[in-house]
Amino acid sequence: MKVIIYDKPDKSEEEVAKAIQSKFPGTVEIVKITPRNIIMKVKREGFLDVCMYMKDEVSFEHNSCVTPVDYLDHFTVVYHISSYANHLMAEVLVDLPRDDPTVDSITPLWGGANWHEREAFDLMGVIFKGHPDLRRIMLPEEYQFHPLRKDFQVGRRV
Amino acid sequence: MSEEMWINMGPQHPMTHGLWNLRVRVDGETMTAAEPIVGYLHRGWEKMVENRTYPQIIPLADRLCYGSSFTWSHLYCLAAERVFNIEVPERAQYIRTACIEMQRISSHLMWLAAVGTDLGSYTILLYGMRERELFLDLMVELCGARMTYNYVRIGGVRNDTPPDFERNVTRVLDTFEPRIRDLEALCDECETFRMRTIDIGKINAADAMNLGLTGPSMRASGIDLDLRRHDPYEIYDELDFDVCTHTDGDCYARYRVRMDEMRESVKIIRQCLEKMPKGPTRVKVPRCPPKGTAVARVEDPRGESLMYMVSDGTDKPYRLKVRSPNYVNLSASPAMLLGNKISDVPAIMGVLDMCIGETDR
Numbered sequence: 001m002k003v004i005i006y007d008k009p010d011k012s013e014e015e016v017a018k019a020i021q022s023k024f025p026g027t028v029e030i031v032k033i034t035p036r037n038i039i040m041k042v043k044r045e046g047f048l049d050v051c052m053y054m055k056d057e058v059s060f061e062h063n064s065c066v067t068p069v070d071y072l073d074h075f076t077v078v079y080h081i082s083s084y085a086n087h088l089m090a091e092v093l094v095d096l097p098r099d100d101p102t103v104d105s106i107t108p109l110w111g112g113a114n115w116h117e118r119e120a121f122d123l124m125g126v127i128f129k130g131h132p133d134l135r136r137i138m139l140p141e142e143y144q145f146h147p148l149r150k151d152f153q154v155g156r157r158v
Numbered sequence: 159m160s161e162e163m164w165i166n167m168g169p170q171h172p173m174t175h176g177l178w179n180l181r182v183r184v185d186g187e188t189m190t191a192a193e194p195i196v197g198y199l200h201r202g203w204e205k206m207v208e209n210r211t212y213p214q215i216i217p218l219a220d221r222l223c224y225g226s227s228f229t230w231s232h233l234y235c236l237a238a239e240r241v242f243n244i245e246v247p248e249r250a251q252y253i254r255t256a257c258i259e260m261q262r263i264s265s266h267l268m269w270l271a272a273v274g275t276d277l278g279s280y281t282i283l284l285y286g287m288r289e290r291e292l293f294l295d296l297m298v299e300l301c302g303a304r305m306t307y308n309y310v311r312i313g314g315v316r317n318d319t320p321p322d323f324e325r326n327v328t329r330v331l332d333t334f335e336p337r338i339r340d341l342e343a344l345c346d347e348c349e350t351f352r353m354r355t356i357d358i359g360k361i362n363a364a365d366a367m368n369l370g371l372t373g374p375s376m377r378a379s380g381i382d383l384d385l386r387r388h389d390p391y392e393i394y395d396e397l398d399f400d401v402c403t404h405t406d407g408d409c410y411a412r413y414r415v416r417m418d419e420m421r422e423s424v425k426i427i428r429q430c431l432e433k434m435p436k437g438p439t440r441v442k443v444p445r446c447p448p449k450g451t452a453v454a455r456v457e458d459p460r461g462e463s464l465m466y467m468v469s470d471g472t473d474k475p476y477r478l479k480v481r482s483p484n485y486v487n488l489s490a491s492p493a494m495l496l497g498n499k500i501s502d503v504p505a506i507m508g509v510l511d512m513c514i515g516e517t518d519r
Contacts, residue, residue, distance in 0.1 A: 004363055005382040005402050014438050036389055037453070061367050064455065065481040078466060080453065080481075084367075084383055091453065112370015115489040116481075123204070138197040138518065147205055152207070 009087035013038055014056055016086055024050055031093070039091045047094055048104040051081075055109050059085040063110035066117055066145035067088045068101075068124040070150045077126060081110075090141065123148040132144075162190060165500070167403065173504045174516030175272060178488075180503065187499045192492040195487075196518055203519040206479060211473045212238055212312060218509045220306040222480070223516040225268050227306050228261035228297075229458045230516070236391060237465040237478075240452035242312060242443050248393075248490070249437040250314035255392045256327070256430040257300070257309070258456075259423040263334075264293040265459035266416045268339065269511040273413070274277050276508035277354050282344050289337055292330045299326065314440030324431050331424050338420055355409035359494040359506035362407055369490035372483050373461025374419065375510060378411035385457040396428050409509045442511045446473045458483050460511050482516040 001004045011019075013033050020040070021028050027046035042050050054060040064080040078090040088102040094103055105128035107114045118137040125146035129133055136143065145152060168179035173425040177198035183191035203222070206411045207215050219228040232254055239246060246254075274282025299320055301309040311317050345351045361371070366379040378385065384401040386394040400416035404411035422443035449471045455464040459484025468477040487510055494506050 003380045003382050005403060006388065007382075012510045062194060062372075063370060065464050065466065065479065065480040067477075069468055069477045078479075080455075080464060080466070084381075084388070087388060089389070089453075090456070110370065112486050112490070115485060138200040147202065154209075 006084045006087070010085045011057070013088055014085075016083070016088065016090075017059055020050065020054065023053055030049070036088045037091065038088060039093070041095070043152045044094055044103055046094060046107070049091075050092075051079075051106050051109055054081065054083075054090070059083055060090065063106065063113045063116070065088065066106075066113055066120055068120045068148075069130070070124065070127045070148065072098075072150055075099055075126060077103055077120070079106070101126045102129055103127075104129050105134075107131050122146070125149060167503060168195075173276065173507060175352060175508075176517075178512070178517070180507070181441065182495065182500065183501070184500050187501070189209060189495050189498055189500060189503075192495040193490050194491055196488065196514070199514045199518040201519065204480065207475060207478045209474065212283045212446075212475065215472075215475070215478070216310065217306065217308045218310075219222070220308055222482075222519065223513045224305050225513055226261055226265040226459045228257050228309070229265075229456065229463065231307065231310045232258060233454060233456050233458075233463055233465050233476055235312050236456065237452050237454035237467045238312045238447070240454055241450060241467050241469045241475075242447040244313050244345070244441060244443055246314055247438045247441060248435050249318075250439045251392045252430050252434040253315050253319060253439065254310065255394065255397075256427050256434075257297070257307075257427055258392075259426045259430070260293050260296060260327075262459045263420050263423050264290045264297075265419050265511075267293075269416065269459075270345075272511075273505075273508045274344075276504040277343065277351055279348065279351065282341070285341055285344060289334055289341070296323075296327060299323065311440055314442040316440070318439045321400055324434075327427065327431060335421070342417055345417075352410065354502070354505045355413060356406075357497060357507070358502045359509070360408045361405075361490070363496050365493055366407070366490070369493055370486040371461070371490050372486065373458065374402075374410055374415040375461065375487055378415045379407035380405040385455060385462055388420060389455060391454070391456055393430075394425045397426055398427050398431070399429075409505050412509045446471060455481075460484050461487060463481060465515075480516070480519055482519065484511070484513055486516045488512070489499065 017030050017038050027043045029041040060081045060083040062082040064082050067078040069076045075096040077094045082089045120126045122136040160187045164183050168174045169177045179195040182189050216231050219231045222230040266284045271283040271286030283416045301307045363379045366376050382403050397423045402415050404414050447469045451468050453466045463480035466479040470476040
């Protein structure tokens with residue numbers, strides 16, 4: 001077996017950002033490009049297509065993290081997706097309305113997202129469509145609340 | 159064909175190293191399905207930090223994992239510094255890098271000790287713990303605590319190194335370096351250790367990458383990737399070190415990668431001491447950061463750990479998300495377990511270096 005080596009980046013941050021932007025002009029909005037980091041906003045409807053393109057064509061091999069953030073008027077799910085070949089990490093922001101926090105699951109693409117999405121469902125109540133096993137992971141099954149939401153009453157100082 | 163049966167290994171089991179449960183379905187002795195269950199130690203860390211000011215979170219970050227607490231408080235401070243938008247003095251960066259590597263060695267030694275007991279060699283436990291104590295003593299000298307240091311600060315480190323610190327570190331490294339060979343002799347030349355690790359828990363490079371494995375477990379599958387070189391932080395881009403890889407992808411390869419990494423860490427600490435400049439070790443930071451988000455990721459002894467911080471301009475973080483490398487490595491463990499015998503579970507899970515404190519948060 002051979003060792004897979006990633007010594008030099010294949011493409012620069014601008015090239016990667018431009019490739020994704022030009023493929024999905026209406027869906028993707030590049031917010032900021034810093035060294036080894038791209039921040040972009042993606043509409044919920046085309047999100048899975050963008051991810052598929054990122055994985056297959058721009059060699060984003062690894063999903064680092066899935067973070068739901070509660071901004072009170074909406075949810076934002078932040079995906080950190082790393083590209084080993086291009087030496088960078090993309091921060092993909094997907095806004096969800098508060099009354100319908102549903103987004104396509106990326107677990108079929110990156111298996112590493114499995115438990116992150118389960119945790120996001122458990123603690124924040126975001127529903128991932130197409131997830132193979134969307135159950136609570138940290139809290140007991142019978143709990144009725146999602147404690148990381150900002151309107152969750154903790155009672156005493158936690 | 160016998161009937162298949164589900165077995166709970168945990169939450170109280172000598173194999174688990176903490177509170178978690180591994181449900182396995184066995185056909186005779188062969189595992190046909192596996193499901194890790196976590197959450198027994200969930201403390202609500204991410205909710206807790208939303209009610210703490212920024213400096214109050216540093217000791218909490220230490221307690222995410224007692225085995226590598228320095229890396230966690232360092233990662234938190236790194237993310238906070240990006241939110242506050244401040245530069246750390248150069249001397250503080252060198253001290254941090256040296257400490258991270260000492261932490262990596264002591265974490266790997268504790269892992270080796272645990273693997274030793276899992277695989278039935280008490281000698282490895284005693285030798286591993288003995289060498290680890292050398293590094294813990296150095297940290298006591300530096301900051302007064304053995305395991306939860308509370309030493310990194312947003313904008314630097316708490317105090318400068320004590321006098322003679324450099325001499326003492328060099329002494330410890332000179333003692334420790336030949337002893338790595340002794341530790342290897344205990345494992346490599348032990349027939350039972352090899353029988354229980356070689357060709358056990360195999361995972362190939364494509365699966366390892368897709369399932370999100372990081373750190374030594376991924377490098378053992380033949381992927382040459384280390385965030386210290388790939389996405390350098392602190393002063394790693396000025397240092398000269400190798401990334402240790404192995405191609406077999408079994409438990410033995412994961413063990414080899416960690417042993418080699420300890421040698422590289424020794425090399426890095428020596429370089430840090432050599433190049434360390436004089437100067438201040440800490441800068442003043444304001445109480446409240448500007449609005450914004452920041453992300454930081456580092457190479458933990460166990461893999462890629464990441465923190466994502468959202469600030470709303472007050473003195474408390476609006477949201478702080480922790481990506482624990484172990485959480486994802488554990489979710490990938492069924493791929494390693496399937497097809498192996500049930501007696502291989504301690505070897506496979508032991509070599510993963512479990513730490514439930516950071517997994518459940």
